[in-house]
Amino acid sequence: MENLRFCSFVWIGRVQKWRRRTKYGNSVMDHKKTTATAVAGGDSLLETIPESILNEIFMRLQPETLTTLCSVSCVSRTLHSSVNKLLSSFSSIDLSEFSLDSQTFDGIIRRFGKIEKITVDCLRLNDASIRSFLGPDVEELILLKCSSLSYRLLSSIGRTCPNLRVLTLEFSGFIDKSAVFDLNLEGSLGSCRFLESLQIKVRGGEINEYGFMLLGIYHLLPQTVKILKLQPASALETLVYLRTFNYTSLGVLIAPTIFGQSLTHISLVLDSITDVLLRTIAHSLPLLVELDLKDRPTSEPSDDLSDVGIQSLVGCRHLTSLSLVRSRQLFATSFKRTTDMGMFLLSEGCKGLESIRLSGFSKVSDAGFTSVLNSCLNLKKFEIQHASLLSDLAFQDISKAPRSLTDVKLVSCSYITSEAVRELASCRDLESLNLLGCRSVADSCLTNVSRLKLLTSLNLGGADVTDNGMSVLGNGNAPISTLSLRGCKRVTDRGIAFLFKNEGKLGKSLSSLDLGHMPGLTDDGIRSVVDGCLGLVELCIRNCFHVTDASMEALGLKGSSSSNKRFEGEKSKVLRRVDAYNCSGLSVESLRFLKKPLFCGLQWIGIGGTRLICGDNVGLDEIQRERKWLTICSDGCEMGCHDGWQYHKFGL
Known part of the structure; x- marks a missing residue:
């Protein structure tokens, strides 16, 4: 093994x-x-x-x-x-980090007794492996990447596991549509009398093309369901279902159904978010605690979300978490009919919000976002993406009143500068700070950030930070475990060395590091990471063209008895995941470093766009046979292929 x-x-x-x-x-x-x-x-x-x-x-x-x-x-x-x-x-098992073959999986699962909760990466498994642990004892079942499993098996889950309380199924959208008729969810869901949480995801493909897989799902839901997450979901069918049971033929609102009275969390990925949809959800689900809607329009919506739709949420008295996201994946558009007025109404009517995520609200300015910050005093998570009018003014007084913020995410907000970050750093409970794409954030705020004693996650991707800023972080007290410097073009090998100098806290706390798209990174920088970062288990160096075979050898040796002299007496962790996509400086010679005993414990490596996958791949075949637990991604997926597995096959 x-x-x-x-x-x-x-x-x-x-x-x-x-x-x-x-x-x-x-x-x-x-x-x-x-x-x-x-x-x-x-x-x-x-x-x-x-x-x-x-x-x-x-x-x-x-x-x-x-x-x-x-x-x-x-x-x-x-x-x-x-x-x-x-x-x-053990009654609870999480194998989501492993892409196991059936033989290895069967050998592991036999060692466990009664399994009540299990999470499995099913990409390389067969029906027999899944059947081996299904039964009345299973209460929580999360099956990810189910492209290799038959729909007949998935349709029988409810009958085999009648005591299920949590069920998650993840499919690939690139399938034989005729096979979907074997996916009889009616028989499966009808047997789950205690089901409280249902999540079904279809990854890949357009919503209109693959939404048919989930047609009729609403009518199959047990009355016990409290949490519902569907991807994709038909906006029209959602409206039809909720309106059918909540309105008379004259259009007069009547009492909600039992299902509506029990549902507290709903998450849908739709073709379009509209006023009618929001108003119908608000009226039909009186106990709604979490509302998570994301749309992926393929053209400019004609009936788009406006202030009127936002106002309808005022009636959701129990709402604590709100997420309204417009994806720019298929069409670069935004919610152009929602203004500051909508935010004013939301902040006055939903003061109990603890988490808010808004993406694509291009017409909302500082005044609108500030009203939410000032009115929702229990707010812990504040996430704004692609807000072209958001600036430092929204945060200028945040230090004058106590805040309970723990998670702040400002993505692609070009007017946010170091001044706003210094204000945010006054929130001493801050655990996660994401400034991805905020190009005006510079070194001057990092002194404040480095003093945050609870900060475990920091994303400076694309920021205007330099080597001097890395020195500040390296000398700070923040126990950062996840750090992203992706696209920080002014950070060089010297800055990476500064991060881990003087045996600072960062060298011991850091477990995940993203150095992708950094033209100034070379083998010297990688050596600094290997020598200075004791707990690193995940490293991204994608699109770093000056990284060579010497870096792969150094990474392969990490965790051995000879690699971390400066942390004498402490055990160095081994790398689990490495993303080296499009590192053109790597040669086919690096293949030998993927063989035992180097890279001990490696679970995933991305080598797409490199010379490691050139030729007949005989070397990779040999490595795959030797290390059955290792996933080799030859495409361009991000770390772990969590959002790319549906497009390709793992291994070789």
Whole structure:
């Protein structure tokens, strides 16, 4: 199994170190056996440790991944027994980070006992693998990337798991439409008498073309459903369903249906968001707590959302989370009929909002956004995207009153500068700050940002920051675990070195780093990351043309005993995901670094647009056979292919 040799040595070392600190220490020192002997011999030192003690250790530890536990179980009979007992006690499993083949998956799933909650990446699995754990015990089932599963299997889930409370299914839009007739959701959903949350996603394709997969879904919903998320959803069918059961033939509003009375969360991806749709949802769902609507118009909508539609939300007395997003994926347009007046009405009628996300409101100015900030005193998440009229003025007084903001996201707001960021940094509870595409944000605000003691996520993608700004971040106290510098053209290798100098907090806290689209990044910068970042598990260097094979070798060695001398006594994590898309400086020689024992623990790597996929791919085939847990993406997907899996096949 992947990581067997490495994980075995690590765990043996841990157990030996633990024994030296206990009453068993003397006997261990007397043996003076090598690690290799301990692994190979039947009279291993591990066999002498009472199983009850190992069980206690495993229950206290929090292994990084399932891989580690499965690997150490092969070291000795005692460990094998302890690990199996631990796994059999788990009732909740999340395998979404692994793209497993059926054989490996079956070997893992057999170790578990009664499974109540499970999340699975199904891309490489077959029907038999899924059937192996389905049953009355399953209450929460999340099946992602279901392109390899038959619709007949998915249609039988409700009958096989009648006690389901949460069901999520994710399909590919690029399918044989005739096969959809096997997707009989009526029989499946009709058997789930306790279903509270239903989420169905169809990834890829246009809404009008693939929306047929979910036709009639509203009429199949059990009355117990409280959370409904559909992608895509037909705006017309949503209106027809809600209006059919809520209006008389004369158009007079009557009492909502039982289904409407129970629904508290609704999330829909539509072709167009209109006033009629918003008004109907507001009137039909009296207990609505979360409303999440996103549209993807293919042309300029004729009946678009306006202030009138926004005003209808005032009647949603329980609303705490609102998201209205216009995607620019298919057609660059915006909500041109919604103005500051709509925001004024919203802020006065929905003062209980705790989370708000607005994207594409090109006619709303600082006055409108400020009214929301000032009126919604419990606001924790504030996200604005593609707001061409939003400027620093919206945040100029934010430091004068206590704020509970924890998550702020300002994407592609070109008038936002460092002055606004300094004001936002007065919110001491801030945990996440996203300034992607705010090109006027510079170094001058980073001193304030670096003092935020709860900040774990920072996105400076496309900002006008420099190496000096990186020095400020490196010396700060913010425990940042996720950092994006994508497209920061003025940051060079020198700036990357500044981030991790003097053994600052960032070197220990950072786990995810995005250095994509940075022309000043070379092998020296990558070496600084390898030497200075103890906990890094995810790295993006896409479109960094000066990165060569030397960087791949350094990354492959990360986590080995020789790579992190400066953090003596602390365990360095290994890289799980690497995005090297379109790194033209990489040659086919880098393939040898993807072979064992380098890149121990690697789960995903993106190498599309590089010379690593040139030729007959014999080398990649060999690597794939050797490392069955590794996903090799030869396309241009972002990290993990979470939004690109429907367009291509994994592996080679």
